[in-house]
Amino acid sequence: TMAEFTGGDVYQAKFDPKAYLEYFTLVAKGSMEEEYLALVLEHFCKTFTSGQVRGKILIDIGSGPTIYQLLSACEAFGDITVSDYLDQNIQEIEKWLKNEPGAFNWTPVVKYVCELEGNRYEKEAKLRKTIKQLLKCDVHQGNPVDPVTLSLADCVISSECLESACRDHESYRAALRNMSSLLKHGGHLVLAGVLQTTFYMVGPHRFSSLFLTEEFLREAISSTGFAILEFNIRNTGNGPISRPLSGIRQTRPVYLP
Numbered sequence: 001t002m003a004e005f006t007g008g009d010v011y012q013a014k015f016d017p018k019a020y021l022e023y024f025t026l027v028a029k030g031s032m033e034e035e036y037l038a039l040v041l042e043h044f045c046k047t048f049t050s051g052q053v054r055g056k057i058l059i060d061i062g063s064g065p066t067i068y069q070l071l072s073a074c075e076a077f078g079d080i081t082v083s084d085y086l087d088q089n090i091q092e093i094e095k096w097l098k099n100e101p102g103a104f105n106w107t108p109v110v111k112y113v114c115e116l117e118g119n120r121y122e123k124e125a126k127l128r129k130t131i132k133q134l135l136k137c138d139v140h141q142g143n144p145v146d147p148v149t150l151s152l153a154d155c156v157i158s159s160e161c162l163e164s165a166c167r168d169h170e171s172y173r174a175a176l177r178n179m180s181s182l183l184k185h186g187g188h189l190v191l192a193g194v195l196q197t198t199f200y201m202v203g204p205h206r207f208s209s210l211f212l213t214e215e216f217l218r219e220a221i222s223s224t225g226f227a228i229l230e231f232n233i234r235n236t237g238n239g240p241i242s243r244p245l246s247g248i249r250q251t252r253p254v255y256l257p
Contacts, residue, residue, distance in 0.1 A: 006208040017065035017092040019203035048072040055154025062161025065092035071113040074130040083137035139175040152184040159192040
């Protein structure tokens with residue numbers, strides 16, 4: 001219900017990046033979190049090493065305090081902009097970018113991606129060089145990175161952002177339109193997230209998640225002006241906690257609204 005929606009002010013006050021990052025310490029094998037992480041890393045690897053999704057500029061909307069979603073993307077794009085709504089998430093990425101003490105250790109995740117790609121080199125150094133800007137963003141604004149005006153991107157990526165930021169289907173559609181305004185005609189939108197869930201926990205705090213179905217997503221993405229090139233869904237977890245996860249929804253605009 002609307003009363004349960006977690007607004008931006010609550011996120012600013014209660015979202016703890018360090019507690020969130022605990023999920024990325026590659027928890028016990030077979031756990032739902034690890035299964036999800038492995039799934040999205042494999043799909044990002046496939047998407048960005050296939051040669052079909054590449055170019056100069058990539059914008060990541062709602063990066064959170066994480067960089068896992070960009071580890072394969074830096075092989076296909078030379079200019080990456082990272083963005084998030086929360087100051088504390090931006091500060092966490094900044095710490096990693098500057099290699100400061102206390103920055104999150106992404107080494108196990110990086111090694112996993114390097115094995116997937118068959119690469120054995122300094123991927124973190126490459127990603128640090130490729131990230132050119134770190135910006136505040138708000139998907140509810142016509143230009144999500146206002147007051148900055150960015151060059152139109154070849155690719156916009158967003159992982160587990162819109163379902164957290166949007167109160168209802170109408171605001172989800174509007175956010176998709178706002179994100180699409182950052183893309184060149186013919187550019188790619190790559191999305192990943194969780195289906196059919198209403199909340200998630202970070203430390204002791206509960207945050208709302210918009211209940212999404214495949215049918216709604218297909219319709220919303222298509223009506224925003226994208227041709228869906230690929231749509232992957234995988235069920236993860238065991239027993240009653242099982243829930244469908246969407247992998248990569250890789251789409252290309254037929255036109256920009």
